[in-house]
Amino acid sequence: MTLAVLGPKGTFSCELAEKIRNENEEIILFPTIRDVFTAVLEKNIRGIVPVENSEAGGVGETLDGLLQTECRITAEYYMPIRHFFVSRYSPDEISVIYTHPQSHEQCSIYLNGMKRASLIHTSSNAQSAKEASFISGSAAVTTESAAKLYDLPILQKDIQNSLNNTTRFLEISAGALDPDDPEKCSVVIIPRENRPGLLYGILGIFAQRGINLTRIESRPSKEGIGRYVFFIDFETDPGWQETITELKKITGVKELGCYRKKDYV
Numbered sequence: 180m181t182l183a184v185l186g187p188k189g190t191f192s193c194e195l196a197e198k199i200r201n202e203n204e205e206i207i208l209f210p211t212i213r214d215v216f217t218a219v220l221e222k223n224i225r226g227i228v229p230v231e232n233s234e235a236g237g238v239g240e241t242l243d244g245l246l247q248t249e250c251r252i253t254a255e256y257y258m259p260i261r262h263f264f265v266s267r268y269s270p271d272e273i274s275v276i277y278t279h280p281q282s283h284e285q286c287s288i289y290l291n292g293m294k295r296a297s298l299i300h301t302s303s304n305a306q307s308a309k310e311a312s313f314i315s316g317s318a319a320v321t322t323e324s325a326a327k328l329y330d331l332p333i334l335q336k337d338i339q340n341s342l343n344n345t346t347r348f349l350e351i352s353a354g355a356l357d358p359d360d361p362e363k364c365s366v367v368i369i370p371r372e373n374r375p376g377l378l379y380g381i382l383g384i385f386a387q388r389g390i391n392l393t394r395i396e397s398r399p400s401k402e403g404i405g406r407y408v409f410f411i412d413f414e415t416d417p418g419w420q421e422t423i424t425e426l427k428k429i430t431g432v433k434e435l436g437c438y439r440k441k442d443y444v
C-alpha cells in the first residue's frame with residue numbers, strides 16, 4: 180500500500196502520515212494538495228489532506244479537490260498543530276520570514292510583532308524551512324520535524340495564536356464504498372436555483388430528523404459572484420441514506436463519503 184501526502188518531508192501532513200501509516204506502507208510526497216488528489220485517482224492509493232483548521236478555517240485547495248474530483252472521504256484525523264519560529268540568525272538580523280499562508284493566519288499575532296521583516300508565502304511548512312536553510316537573513320515558521328531536518332535553531336516554540344490550534348485531516352481514496360456503520364457523512368450542496376427558503380429547506384431536513392451538523396461552510400461555486408456551494412458534515416443515524424435521498428429531492432448533492440469518527444492523533 181502507498182500513502183500520498185503534501186511534501187517535502189517535514190510537513191504536518193507528513194508527520195501525520197508517519198503516525199498513521201500501516202506497517203510497510205510507503206509514503207509518497209507531492210508538491211501540492213491538488214497533486215495528492217490526482218495521485219489518489221491515477222494510482223488508486225489512499226491520500227491524506229488537511230481540510231480545516233480551528234483558527235484559519237477551510238483549506239481551499241482541499242475543498243476544491245473534493246468538489247471537482249471523484250475522490251471519496253474514508254476517514255478523518257484531528258491533529259494538534261504547534262508552530263516553531265526558526266532561524267540561523269538573531270532576531271535583529273532577520274529581514275525575511277518564510278511561511279505557509281495557513282500557518283501565517285494561525286500565527287498572525289506573533290508575526291504581526293515582527294515588523295522589520297517581510298513575509299514570503301510558501302507551498303508548505305517544510306518548504307518554508309528549506310528556504311530558510313540557505314537564504315541569508317531569513318527565518319521560517321515551520322514544524323518541529325522540519326526544524327530538525329534542516330538543522331535550524333528554534334528561536335521560539337508554540338507561536339500559534341491558540342494553544343488549542345488543531346487541523347482536521349481527511350483520508351481520501353478512489354472509488355471507495357461507504358462502511359455499513361458510518362458515524363459521519365460529508366456532502367456538498369450544489370444549488371440548482373437561487374430561490375427564497377432553499378437553505379431553510381435543506382437545514383429543515385436535518386432538523387426534522389434530529390441530525391446534528393458538525394460543520395457547514397459556504398464556498399464560491401466559481402460560476403459568478405453571489406453563487407455558492409455548501410459543504411456540510413453531519414452525524415449519521417440509521418436512516419442516513421434517506422436523509423441524502425430527501426436532500427436530493429430539493430437540491431443538487433455531491434456525496435463525498437461516510438466514515439467513522441476519529442480521535443486526536
Ligand SMILES: O=C(O)C(=O)C[C@]1(C(=O)O)C=C[C@@H](O)C=C1
Binds near residue numbers: 238302304
Ligand atoms: O504545510 C504543511 O505542513 C501542511 O501539512 C499543510 C497545512 C494546511 O494546509 O493546513 C496543514 C496543517 C497546518 O494547518 C498548516 C498547513
